Amino acid sequence: MSTPAEPATALNISDVVSGPIPPRVTNAAWPNMLHTRIHDVVEKMGPPPWSVRLIQDERNLVTLIANPPGSGNRPHWHKDFDEWWVILAGRLQWELTGGVVIEATRDELIWVPRGTVHHIKNIGDDLSLRMAIAMPPAVHYFHPCEQCGYTDDGPRAFW
Numbered sequence: 001m002s003t004p005a006e007p008a009t010a011l012n013i014s015d016v017v018s019g020p021i022p023p024r025v026t027n028a029a030w031p032n033m034l035h036t037r038i039h040d041v042v043e044k045m046g047p048p049p050w051s052v053r054l055i056q057d058e059r060n061l062v063t064l065i066a067n068p069p070g071s072g073n074r075p076h077w078h079k080d081f082d083e084w085w086v087i088l089a090g091r092l093q094w095e096l097t098g099g100v101v102i103e104a105t106r107d108e109l110i111w112v113p114r115g116t117v118h119h120i121k122n123i124g125d126d127l128s129l130r131m132a133i134a135m136p137p138a139v140h141y142f143h144p145c146e147q148c149g150y151t152d153d154g155p156r157a158f159w
């Protein structure tokens with residue numbers, strides 16, 4: 001018996017507007033504030049590790065993630081979207097499926113296509129900050145890191 005193919009991910013946008021309007025959302029806190037200062041987020045969140053959702057709608061999940069030196073994420077991959085990050089502080093390393101290792105620092109972008117396990121670590125001596133851009137529901141498929149063997153089989157995360 002073969003495994004049935006998974007259905008393609010459908011994007012269903014039911015909340016549409018009919019014309020130009022002033023901003024209809026004026027949140028005083030994240031997500032979806034009109035104006036966010038990264039400095040304010042860092043100050044409010046305090047010592048790392050932490051992550052905070054800054055923007056969230058049917059197409060966008062933007063999360064600011066802080067790690068102290070030596071810490072990182074749980075290696076995982078995504079089925080139906082490519083993920084990318086803007087590095088705002090620190091020095092980070094991406095270990096990817098296939099033996100690829102990338103280091104990045106402030107003002108750099110990393111883009112990882114769907115299907116590739118990404119294990120991200122702060123390899124610097126200071127706080128790292130990265131802005132992650134994903135697409136909802138951003139299902140995480142956890143998987144051991146091919147490079148370093150790190151594994152964490154905790155509950156599946158949706159973020």
Ligand SMILES: [Zn+2]
Binds near residue numbers: 076083118
């Ligand atoms: Zn990811």
